[in-house]
Amino acid sequence: MTPSDTTPEARAVLLDVHRRTDPAERILTVFEMTAAAEAIARAGIMDRHPDYDEAAAEWALRRQRLGDELFTAAWPAAPLLDP
Secondary structure: OOOOOHHHHHHHHHHHHHHOOHHHHHHHHHHHHHHEEEHHHHHHHHHHHHOOOOHHHHHHHHHHHOOOOOOOOHOOOOOOOOO
């Protein structure tokens, strides 16, 4: 997939950097980006639902990430909080 906001030249540079990056460093980057995305999603949930505490925000994030069917299969007694 080629991003529509990236020139072919910039994309080539980015791919070259990725190819030269150590695999362990790429994995670390993935973990860091995942943590950042979850923090942003959690902050959005907290902004939309200021009455949620951290535990409620975590349940809402899990529901958002997994979808209702998998969420309720994994945690049938968990609260169905809006993300």
